[in-house]
Amino acid sequence: MTGKPRKWKVLDAAQPRFSGYAKPLVSEALTRAARLDENQDDYHELRVALRRLRTLLWAWRPLFGRDLDEPGPASLKRMAAVAGEARNWDIAAGLLGQRCEGKTADRLAAARDEAREAARRVLAGSAFRHTLLETLRRANRLLNASPRGVPMKRFVRGRVESADRTLDKRMRRAKKSGRRDYAALHTVRKRAKRLRYLIEFFGPDLPRRRCRRMKQLKKIQDRFGILNDVVSAEQLLAHHREIFEADGSADAALASLAKARKRRRRAAMKLLA
Structure with missing residues (x-):
């Protein structure tokens, strides 16, 4: 006796599950970007959220096809690099230790502040928000158009x-x-x-x-x-x-x-x- 082949329910499929993983990361990235002047750890946490989002885009790439290659993942990588530049000055200061004193400490602090301000201009602006939200919308559009049942x-x-x-x-x-x-x-x-x-x-x-x-x-x-x-x-x-x-x-x-x-x-x- 043969039964009918099982039809995968929508929730069983990979396509609709993407959004549930991606939305919290987009929200976290936007929250971190909005308060970069309050806590230096937000630069690191913002980069982590973007890396995790890029990992999700890589995971679902076979279901996107090539249409998502640009500008989404590449733009996210560039924006993570902007946050990374500010973060690197903090790392350098920590590694310099006792050598970071006097005029050297003052100049390093000035360079770090300049990098942070450059990062804030990019990441707290509307372009960053638009890139994140548009990447999410575009990914969902492509997944909705792809064959169901994976x-x-x-x-x-x-x-x-x-x-x-x-x-x-x-x-x-x-x-x-x-x-x-x-x-x-x-x-x-x-x-x-x-x-x-x-x-x-x-x-x-x-x-x-x-x-x-x-x-x-x-x-x-x-x-x-x-x-x-x-x-x-x-x-x-x-x-x-x-x-x-x-x-x-x-x-x-x-x-x-x-x-x-x-x-x-x-x-x-x-x-x-």
Whole structure:
């Protein structure tokens, strides 16, 4: 005896589920952007919200087709970079430690304030709000127009498996490339972050073995994140040597960061073994 093939209910399908994940992130990003002058942590949290939103756009990309490639994800990445510029000055100040005093401290504070003001002009403006809301609307339009009946559980498992394979491939490539190829290590960090966000989003729909990798992903994010902070501060200060009182103090600070970078890179490489 054969029954009729099951018809997936709308709530079982992947298409309508996107909005439930994306809307809170859009709301959080707008809230953070509106109060950037109140708390420096909002720059970081805003970047996290945008990264998580971009991860969702990546996850649902097979159902969007190519129509969402521009301007949504690319614009979100550029705006996250604006917030990141302000955040990098805070990181640099923390890493400089006792070297950040006197005129150097004053100049660094001025550069940080200038970067924050530039970020506020971009992120608290109407263009940022429009980009976020339009990206969400456009994504929903494309999903509403796409064929129905893609089961959510099967869909997210496939996307997590894809992200998992990509991370493993990037880790092997970074291990072969050696310690000098920071770009390969940076890619590992980004792909680990993507996989972690996906597991956090879709944990209930994933087999338990997938969730067991969270411990490793957190270690990668911690060690590679510290490495990225040092590299970002080193590059930032190398381009803004004028904040130091003398070339000698600039050279000493950059040498200290270079030493920290090598130490952090060795620690990160151990996770690729």
